[in-house]
Amino acid sequence: MIRPLPNKDLKNKPIGVFDSGLGGLTVVNQLIRQLPRESIIYFGDTARVPYGSKSPDTVRKFAVQLTRFLQAQGVKFIVVACNTVSSVAMEKILEIATVPVLGVIEPGANAALSASHNRRIGIIGTTATVSAGKYQEVLTSMDADTVVFSRACPLFVPLVEEGWIDSEVTEMVARIYLEPLMKSGIDTLILGCTHYPIIKDIIRKTVDLSVTIVDSAIQTAREVRRLLSDKQLLNDSEKTPEYRYYVSDFPQKFEEVARRLLGQPLENVRRISLDDCL
């Protein structure tokens, strides 16, 4: 029989975070700021990124593997730091989860509703996220008067994964994607993909100044803090937190972009075979 760990032991376990690649590091960045005593284990599925152009069934299969992998590492809580997975695979993940799990859609939707005055909200995300319409569903269930305008921006993820974070090419792509969205009169724009905060400066330049940009990573980290506190799972040890990063393919690019994003080199990046996640 598997006996659940008493809270006292669970508290000091790491938080597990996963994403299709390096985008979820935007959530890790916020978790480190808002929960500096928590250890984190991150998995970036760099061998199979992007998820956003794959079918829901495939994404669900990957999500189950990564959830199992993190659970096998003994995490106390899982953050699904990928909008695509949060849009299409949460039910599947909850079926197999043995620890609390949080996706990024509800925190982002909440933040957008608090920011919006005219209830015209824009969402940009991967093709899979936009087709799933989860943001739309959650936003209109929270406030039926909300009108949602969405736009898939599939080129952003490969540009970010390649490290083209301040390139003119990325600026041009952003203009092509975002200018039509500006005509819809939105006052709030949700960055519905964890890769997008990495190019937030470019997105900021492209959208009207009056538009509030919602980075769901910030809101997600806040929600993790609230849930851990409610469940009495906040780490109370004096030990220095540990951060471990796993990727499923070459770690070099991941390390390079991560260094720029987190402002320090990552020491513990390990490449593991996907067979270990099965």
Ligand code: DGL
């Ligand atoms: N970063 C992920 C998201 O938030 C997915 C990007 C991708 O793999 O296409 O949707």
